[in-house]
Amino acid sequence: VGSDGVTYSYSYYHVVKSTYYDIEGLTYLGYNADESVVAVDMDYIPLGTKMYLKNDQFDFGVRTAADTGSMIEAWEVDIWLDDSNPQKAAFAQLGYVKDMVIYYLD
DSSP states (O other): OOTTSOOOOEEEEEEEEEEEEOOOSBOTTSOBSSTTEEEEOTTTSOTTOEEEEEOSSOEEEEEEEEEOOTTOOSSEEEEEOOTTOTTHHHHHHHOOEEEEEEEEEO
């Protein structure tokens, strides 16, 4: 069950490292960079993958793997965060989170 109260069906999950970014523009797949996307290493997580991201401290909800980045390696996600997101300050203070769970949605 997500923070939005919706029960999501997922096929499996993976614990990954995560960072955040806030660069505006278009993603690799041509989406607007916003809080619906994450950047991934497409050799590990296919572009277009729908996922739910959370851990004990953060809940980022449903995202799509729509972007890539030269600093992203292997099982890592780069989560797009808007300045208005109340979770951004705490995430930025940490800078790097080792235990983000991505649930691969059905």
